[in-house]
Amino acid sequence: MSNQNIYDNQIFFDGYKKLRSNPSAANDIVEKPALFSLSPNLQNKSILDIGCGYGENCVEFIKMGASSVTGLDISVKMLEVAENENTSPNIKYINKSMTDLNEIAEKYDVIFSSLAVHYIEDFDKLIKDVYNLLNQGGYFIFSQEHPLTTALLTQNYWTCNEENERIHYNLTTYALEGERKVTWIVDGVIKYHRTMSSIINSLSNAGFIINKMLEPIPSKEIMNQYPSYKRYIHKPDFLLIKAKK
Template identity: 55%
Template sequence: MAKQNIFDNETFFEGYKAIRDREGNANDLFEIPALFSLLPNLKGTSVLDLGCGFGEHCVEFVNKGASKVVGIDISEKMLEVAKKEHSNPAITYMLLPIEDIEEVEGKFDVVISSLAFHYVEDFEGVVRKIYDKLNTDGCFIFSQENPINTTYCGGIPRWTKDENGKKIYVNLANYAREGERESEWFVEGIKKYHRMFSTIINTLTENGFIIEKMIEPIPTEEILERFPDQEDLFHKPDFLLIKAKK
């Protein structure tokens, strides 16, 4: 089965990079701080980063004491940036889809992934491989689009608004219809995969993991003062983060 590699599309890549470079983007405000809050003490550990992108996280893992970091990504464009801007003797970058992590040698103390699993069709298959890749008592930490977001597949407006255009509430539909969603973001035909919260949790526990913590980040008062539009997240958090232990 061909793996989706939308990040090597030039239009998508440039659009995505522009968003990540913008001050006050949701990744910097919410997803990254939440992800790093779930990390254990990394001193002397080995870390496998699934969907490592530009490699910023890999460098930060080394800065936090990791002795070995392997970052894999399906995107050649992403890895070009990673090798150029975020190289380190302790980091190895590999051009590899998440679904093929059995090709990475050795086991790891921490497997981590930032905003990649909503692009993965066979979530259970990857979870089983991650379990096998972890050392005893190792942990698996990941973020993904919140299922309230992945359920959206077009056809209806995402928001109901008042006469002044203010968002009143989210229109939720087809939440229990799991599977592929196709959307447009910079380019058409982006495939994401929707799973209910219960499916995500049960897939982890049925394959040997113990759930330690979940986070759905929402804005603080300080963030709202600077970026009042982020109040939307009280209607629907953008992200779901989970820390699980082997």
């Protein structure tokens, strides 16, 4: 099973930090608002954040009323930022891979994951582990790169016109699931492609009930402010799912 830890690569880490500091970063403009829109009432709830990164979401969960938050991440560098910048008496961070969730003894009311599950090879195991960590009636809420994005075996994503405007997305190899090696900040970043039906079936087979799915796109105002976001008209970047145990 994949245990990739690309975020502890110093070149990648520095590049990612620069990317996230951009005020027009898609994480902040598109993905995070969608993720939080799916959240149930967190008052007095126990939360696990899988792939917590800098811990920004962990702090937000406390502000939303959570009684305790555990942030889990494989990256030591990411957790160093979390410990230095996003702490609270009710937040604890643990350095652990998503592949080892079965080693956790605690139970949680809500489990979140932001843009992490597409790094995992054995999605079925991950979903079963998450299911087992939830209290009955609990929720698993996660975002991932959209399957239309992960599908391509090459990074020839767009066809453009003579004015270099994107006119359509070059969707290929959607039905061919498995490993994808991409260049994102550095070469050789490994992600895993799964079709939409495979994702839903894994959740269903584990016992989850799908409550809601989102494929968020920016508002017209955002598209006008940042013209590159007009690409969302052709293809969303993110898929988000809220599932209940």
